[in-house]
Amino acid sequence: MRALTLTARILEAPDPERVAVVCGDVALTYRTLLGLAADVALRLSAAGVAGEEPVAVLASRRPEFVIGALGTMLAGACFVPVDPDLSPARRDQLLAISRASKIVGPADSAVANILIDLTAPVSGCGCVDEATPNSLAYQLFTSGSTGVPKLVMIEHRSxxxxxxxxxxxxxxxxxxxxxxxxxxxxxxxxxxxxxxxxxxxxxxxxxxxxxxxxxxxxxxxxxxxxxxxxxxxxxxxxxxxxxxxxxxxxxxxxxxxxxxxxxxxxxxxxxxxxxxxxxxxxxxxxxxxxxxxxxxxxxxxxxxxxxxxxxxxxxxxxxTNWCRLxxxxxxxx
Missing domain, CATH: 3.40.50.12780 (ANL, N-terminal domain)
Structure with a gap:
């Protein structure tokens, strides 16, 4: 039976030298991806991030998003994708609803108060994995039919x-x-x-x-x-x-x-x-x-x-599915 967390399944990658993420001219192997994500996890833990705590990860279309999301989950926390191009008022609204007080992302984005700069040098520490099947993996916003942001929380096992x-x-x-x-x-x-x-x-x-x-x-x-x-x-x-x-x-x-x-x-x-x-x-x-x-x-x-x-x-x-007839x-x- 396979592991019931995303992090454990990624850590099980059979070939650490296989390319995991490609974005333009950038290619990260599993060894590199996990090393960078582990560093994020350790820095989040050092900053006092507790289990299932929401961490905002700037959702720019770069490999850094995957590094930030994976590192957040390795720390036992859950990631909240936040578009860095949102207006400050809208971004603050989403952060307030999700209660994400810490932000992870590239320092060259137009967002202030970034806790961890994903473009900074890493310490090269070993990997940790604090996630459990029942831990929250991520939180997303959906407007549904009201137009008001609604927070959805999803666990690893799901x-x-x-x-x-x-x-x-x-x-x-x-x-x-x-x-x-x-x-x-x-x-x-x-x-x-x-x-x-x-x-x-x-x-x-x-x-x-x-x-x-x-x-x-x-x-x-x-x-x-x-x-x-x-x-x-x-x-x-x-x-x-x-x-x-x-x-x-x-x-x-x-x-x-x-x-x-x-x-x-x-x-x-x-x-x-x-x-x-x-x-x-x-x-x-x-x-x-x-x-x-x-x-x-x-x-x-x-x-x-x-x-x-x-x-x-x-x-x-x-x-379980229900049909309304x-x-x-x-x-x-």
């Missing part, structure tokens, strides 16, 4: 259950190479990062334009051998048009919005080996609570209703 559920639906069968295109303050980014890092794989952090320029995303996937990715709904149609049968992509997560069956059927026909997984559920249930996999080739004479929405699938393990009752969705 994220591990999500990752295990995804592997049961669409197993990797080899090293995972993933992309991260979502903002780090968005819950799907958790899957993008840890689907690779908890399996000894490599995550490629792309800039924010990649999601808005699907041709770039398709080209990057082909060039770097990416086999696991999330594609946002707004990019799907163009992503389908740009994709080729030679794509190395093997597993693709979609969701957030209802997606037409015809769109994904067309992608299946273009990349026959691709497994498409639709994830459904709110942030509160750890990104999604159901998975639906589409990976089997249909007969050319059998087609989906192109206008109909894609299925949400069956609930993943450790979740004309009469409220428990149902297997």
């Amino acid at each position: 994220v591990c259950a999500l990752l295990d559920g995804f592997e049961r639906v669409a197993a990797a069968h080899g090293p995972v190479i993933s992309t991260a295109v979502c903002p780090f303050s968005f819950d799907v980014s958790i899957w993008e990062l840890f689907v690779a890092l908890t399996n000894g794989g490599t995550v490629h952090i792309l800039d924010g334009e990649a999601a808005r320029q699907p041709n770039r995303l398709v080209g990057y996937i082909a060039k770097h051998g990416v086999n696991t990715a999330y594609v946002p709904p707004l990019a799907l149609d163009m992503f389908v048009e740009e994709s080729r049968s030679s794509s190395p992509l093997r597993r693709m997560l979609v969701g957030v919005e209802a997606i037409a069956q015809g769109t994904l059927q067309k992608l299946r026909e273009k990349i026959p080996h691709l497994q498409i997984i639709n994830g459904y559920g709110p942030t509160e249930v750890t990104i999604c609570s159901t998975f639906f996999r589409s990976g089997r080739r249909r007969s050319p004479n059998v087609r989906c209703r192109s206008a109909g929405p894609w299925k949400v699938g069956r609930w993943r393990s450790s979740t 004309r009469r409220v009752r428990s149902a297997n969705c």
Whole structure:
């Protein structure tokens, strides 16, 4: 049975010299990533950070975010992604709601009162791991339907259950190479990062334009051998048009919005080996609570209703799902 914390799974990486994180020209091996994160953890502990204490990690699209988030979890605390480009008033509001009094991030950001500068030299101390399965791993904000920031707290065991559920639906069968295109303050980014890092794989952090320029995303996937990715709904149609049968992509997560069956059927026909997984559920249930996999080739004479929405699938393990019909009752969705 695998460990039930994100940190333990990352520490289990079989090859410390394998590249863990790529961002532009920067590549960090597992040895380097864990060394830098361990230093953050020790400095947080020295600053008096207690178990499950929220620590704000500036969510710029740089490897430093992964270092800060992992170091925070190694200290037994939970990370709170905070966009450094937010207005001071908005940022202060999120910090007050989350009660994150300590900030970790690069000193060259426009944020004052940074406790730990992630660009500073490290001490090279050994690794610690204070996380437990029931410890909070992270906190995220979701506005829901009110527009008011709502704080969601997620434990290590819940994220591990999500990752295990995804592997049961669409197993990797080899090293995972993933992309991260979502903002780090968005819950799907958790899957993008840890689907690779908890399996000894490599995550490629792309800039924010990649999601808005699907041709770039398709080209990057082909060039770097990416086999696991999330594609946002707004990019799907163009992503389908740009994709080729030679794509190395093997597993693709979609969701957030209802997606037409015809769109994904067309992608299946273009990349026959691709497994498409639709994830459904709110942030509160750890990104999604159901998975639906589409990976089997249909007969050319059998087609989906192109206008109909894609299925949400069956609930993943450790979740209970309720469907609200004309009469409220428990149902297997």
